[in-house]
Amino acid sequence: MTAADLRLLVPEIVLIAAAVTIYLGGAFSTARRAWSWIAAAALLLAAVALWSQNPSADGGSLGCDALARYVQWFALAAGALLVSLASRPLRFDGTPEYVGSLLLTVAGLMLVAAAEDIVLMFVALELISIPTYVLLYLGRDDAESQESAAKYFFLGVLASAILLYGFSFLYGATGSTAFSEIRAALDGTTILPPGFAVFARLAMVLVFAGLCFKVAAVPFHFYAPDVYQGTTHANAALLSVVPKAAGFVVMARILVAAIPGMEPYSWGVVLAVAVLTMTFGNVMALWQDDFRRLLAYSSIAQTGYILLALAVGLAARDAPGAWNGIVALWFYLATYAAATIGAFATMEYLGRAERRLDSVDDLAGLGRTRPAAAAVMAVCMFSLAGVPPLAGFWGKLLVFGGALSVDTSGTAGWWFTAAAVVGVLNAAVAAAYYLRIVAVMYFRIPLATPPARGGRGAWMSAVACALLVVGIGIYPGPLMRAGNFCDQQLPRVDAGAKHHSPPFGRQKNPPPPQSAPQFGMAATKKVSTPNAYHIRRTLVLSQTRVTTSCHIIFK
């Protein structure tokens, strides 16, 4: 720990200090409403600290590349939405503990984003997991909630163990816990003792398996429906965003960046899991009547799409003319998070303290009884289904476009084309249940008017999410550019003369950008986002290819 590290940690320190203050304050004071305001102030302060940081500072086991920045801003935004969503005090003791734990998970996600060292990364992941267990216990005080918390706890501990086992193999293969050194040991310039390469492959599989729990991918998804159903809307929103984002960051850092040369194996694994996950999630979601259970399966399915983007990133990150899977991953994650938090926030707003809205049928006729809430919910559902003017459409376009642009001269291309076909069919299946909710809201006779006593915070959060979804849908450029920066600063498979990618490794080269990108400001470097020409070309290309693949499949 050096002074530079400490400066990089200021936003996280602010959040953790606020969380400790809230915990302690809750032990001394009986206030119930003040804690959310303190948490909001802390998030604002952390954002100011993050904004004013000098990004070129070089911290030892902490990184500050564009990916870290992107996920840190993502964490702060998601944290603000969640704090607002959960701003109504609990009906029993524990409000300060709840708010404090929420802040800790946000700090954990920010730390995961910045970690450049296996050990630090694991500690950061636990900083997300452990407060999450507490949150699940605090949300409700009935038997269902206890059951879901216990399930999540035990499976979470198991997943952490698998992940740690994978880390140990990675360390055994390379002799270091720093990502830069792991990469240096595996990039082919060092001759590994015989058998050590197998360790790295084993590590890849174990780490991916451990993370599949965090992102709720098949076959590690079993907890999700039960846990979502057994907890509150706020907790379900947290579970569907924060651990997932953390899992994808670690996947990007380790599978894409830290273990080079493993792509021929890893893309196959990731692709298989992706296809299984999206199919399973979507098919199961068709049967659900409980709203949170439905969105749990929906979040599993969305994980499948994001994993497809990751597989594209692994298989064809640098192929010329290919759409970049890593960009798609970060873009999709953000759009998914906004729509999901929005949906849960609307549900929270529509209920009241004594009566949560649990079932889809509770939404019947909402278009007439609560038109504003129905509109927000409809926007979120349309975005999750991928209907064009909204953010979710661009996410799906990037993911499927990426899968279709993988070069078909090898076997990989055909696999990806097939996966894209499965994905598009899946999106059609998914539309069935997303649009069912819209249909229930607008075409059914209202059973009862929902009380809509969930609090102003939840409503603000829902409206903010809907605006985000619409805003990103109309103007997706900045978010895509931000995703592009993330991709550019992640180390490449072959960081040679072929690409103008920034070099990796702190020892050998100075960190590349002195003026690291601030999102939303003028970019100093020209980056290539998919432009109209690209999109048209890929659409034409994909049409022909989808037709041929459909022919192949149906023969």
Added chain:
Amino acid sequence: MDLSILPIIPIVLLVACVIGLAVGLLIVGQVLNPARPGAVKQMPYESGMDPIHDARRRFDVRFFLLAIAFLVFDVELLFLYPWAVAGRNDECRMMNDELPAGTLSNLAADIHHSSFYIHHSPVPRPPSPVPTTNRHMVFAGAMTFIALLVLGFVYDWRKGVFQWR
């Protein structure tokens, strides 16, 4: 004097201290305590639990809170040992500054290099001309850690963990 036994001296001292403490506490107890024996006090574990019973007996949940509180301070102690060693160790502090890639990995790499692994491109260790003054950081780190634990203690106290209700 033969200097070859010098490295063993701390261990001998430790063993002597342990034996001395154990025996000393027993003696002090024997000498100072009022002799009022009772059936409960004669039991091996003087904590209100009958030590011989069915394994599936129910266990007072209040012990659980005590166990957690104990664990907090036990783990604290565990962390302070490596801190105390590392904080006074010049090599460790230098490594911390000179090598760019994080303390944990350096420590790990050290162990790895020295044991079994033949690294073909070892990380160059630049000789350190100036002993660094990272001592404050090391000290402040541990103090922050202890302060956080104290806050946890205050929280426990306010929440009534230490009341046997």
